[in-house]
Amino acid sequence: MPIRSAQDLVLVRQAVRTWSAELKFSLVEQTKMVTAASELARNTLDYGRGGHVTLEMLQEGLRKGLRLSFEDKGPGIPDIDLALRDGYTSGGGMGLGLGGARRLVNEFDIVSKVGEGTRVTVTRWK
Amino acid sequence: MTTRIHAILKKYPSELLTEWLNVMTTGGMRRDALMKEAELREQCAEFLRLLTQATEQGNLTDITGASFTQAREMLERLSRSRSLQGFSPAETATFIFSLKQPLFDRLRGEYASQPQVVAEEMWTATLLLDRLGLYTTEVHQRAREEVIMRQQQEMLELSTPVVQLWDRIVCLPLIGTLDSGRTQTVMETLLQRIVETGAEIAIIDITGVPTVDTLTAQHLIKTVTATRLMGAECVISGIRPQIAQTIVHLGVDLAGVVTKSSVAGAFNWALKRLNQTISAQQSLRASGKA
Amino acid sequence: MERIPILRMGRVLLVTIQVDMHDQLAVTLQDDLTAKIVETGAGGVLIDISSLEVVDSFIGRILGNIATMSRVLDAQTVVVGMQPAVAITLVELGMSLPGIRTALNVEKGMTLLQASMDADEVVLEVADASLED
Structure with missing residues (x-):
């Protein structure tokens, strides 16, 4: 799914909500996943100058999960540790986006190269 | 062509039943406190009847087939009820395994002149009864797991009484x-x-x-x-x-x-x-x- | 353009957010509300978010802004009806919205606002009385 405008954020949230509901996530789990998606999609839009997200259903033994990969070809993040810290922001936000999203999911992975772009992958298991 | 095991089961139903019950009683496997003799006799008779039906045709060592459906269902009921009554999985499986001795005795008697056949049929009977015995253990295990899962859920709910x-x-x-x-x-x-x-x-x-x-x-x-x-x-x-x-x-x-x-x-x-x-x-x- | 309606009930402005707000809509709401407070001289703002299924840090920040801006304009803000799942998620996200007053539903929020507005008025009367003396 593309992330090009603020309207796309709404669509991403709706898609993640539908997928989480399909995986029979509890209401709280759904809300956490959708909120994390919203934070990350906004990062992609605001700092990565737009990009796209891939949704993926996972099955590993008995457990099921949902994985979201946000990719952009923006300026990249020079210091990931700093970006993950609460309260740090390079834009005008509250600096809760990355760090907050990490607390809402089970697995969090970030790869970023300055000048090339950023990919954030998050997974939540049922 | 009907199988030889089927022939034996059909020929000596009451003898097999008496001998089987004997083995269980003398083997100390019957637990009077947990189960009445009449009930056990009834279960044994029913199982023998279903086993006779199931073994009439086909491959006797594959108990997943359609011919064994009724026998499997009966064992499943039996295993579940025994698990709830407090029998151990071994005791439940022994119910099946103790049929071996009377069945083998009859096979030996019937085909005394053909040692080759006796060996062959005993092997088939062993495989068959082992599989049925293991099946009861599996069901037993599953019944226990269901109980545990239900209790876990209940405990979680019990632990948050608002x-x-x-x-x-x-x-x-x-x-x-x-x-x-x-x-x-x-x-x-x-x-x-x-x-x-x-x-x-x-x-x-x-x-x-x-x-x-x-x-x-x-x-x-x-x-x-x-x-x-x-x-x-x-x-x-x-x-x-x-x-x-x-x-x-x-x-x-x-x-x-x-x-x-x-x-x-x-x-x-x-x-x-x-x-x-x-x-x-x-x-x-x-x-x-x- | 799409807008979230603002209702006026006596001295209170009531906003019910019923859609999944996109960012621009939230910003528009913030502008509309501050303008409306000045225009009507409202003493309280009640924001009902009981139908809102997701509140991320952006919406959280807008809610915080509205509360702060209304305070500057001498109006109290109460956010009511936050869903349990939303509350748990916001806490996990690290947003405790410290400057915002909350209530379980519109009715309780209204009582809360009324009480605090009444309290304000009493203070005013006392001040007047002391002036006259």
Whole structure:
């Protein structure tokens, strides 16, 4: 799914909500996943100058999960540790986006190269 | 062509039944306290009948086939009921295994002149009865697991009894260790009940919680914050001296969290907060003075 | 353009958010509300978010802004009806919205606002009385 405008954020949230509901996530789990998606999609839009997200259903033994990969070809993040810290922001936000999203999911992975772009992958298991 | 095992089963039904029951009784496998002899006899007879039907044709060592459906269903019922009666999986499987001796005896007697056939059929019978025996064990195991899963679920629900103490006041007495999974359930149940009851004050009583570590303390603080976001207030009561010490040592910041030493204290605070009084309070005080 | 309606009930402005707000809509709401407070001289703002299924840090920040801006304009803000799942998520996200007053539902929020507005008025009368003396 593309992330090009603020309207796309709404669509991403709706898609993640539908997928989480399909995986029979509890209401709280759904809300956490959708909120994390919203934070990350906004990062992609605001700092990565737009990009796209891939949704993926996972099955590993008995457990099921949902994985979201946000990719952009923006300026990249020079210091990931700093970006993950609460309260740090390079834009005008509250600096809760990355760090907050990490607390809402089970697995969090970030790869970023300055000048090339950023990919954030998050997974939540049922 | 019907199988030889089928022929034996068909030829000596009553003999096999008597001998089988004999083996079980003398082997000490029958537990009188748990099962009446008549019931056992009935089960054995039914199984023999179904086994006779099932072995009439086809491959005897494949018990997953359609011909064994009825026999399997019977064993499943038997295994489940025995698991509930308190039989061990071994005892249930022995029910099947003890049929071997009478069946082998009959095979030997019937085909005495053909040792080759005896060996062949005994091997087939062994495979067949082993598989049926293992099947009962499997079902037994499954029945146990279902019980465990149900109990786990019930325990989780039991462990979060949100009770309404008064108009607009709910209380959640916590007992036992709080791990992060349980705290999550606790938090969700409490918040859900706040919405349902329209409670403005929630009392979390941790008198029954033996220890509190950093993670648990943080979870408690999160619960308090989430309650506030929803528009209600939260009091924590029953903090033991050791827990108070731990909290301070761990450097957990409980600022902004109202704490009271007992549920009574918390309840009193809640009533004051809601501008409510209990009329019996006055007569109690009066009698205390007198 | 799409807008979230603002209702006026006496001295209180009531906003019910019923859609999944995109960012621009939230910003518009913030502008509309501040303008309306000045225009009507409202003493309180009640924001009902009981139908809102997701509140991320952006919406959280807008709610915080509204509360702060109304305070500057001498109006109290109460956010009511936050869903349990939303509250848990916000706490996990690290947003405790410290400057915002909350209530379980519109009715309780209204009582809360009324009480605090009444309190304000009493203070005013006392001040007047002392001036006259």
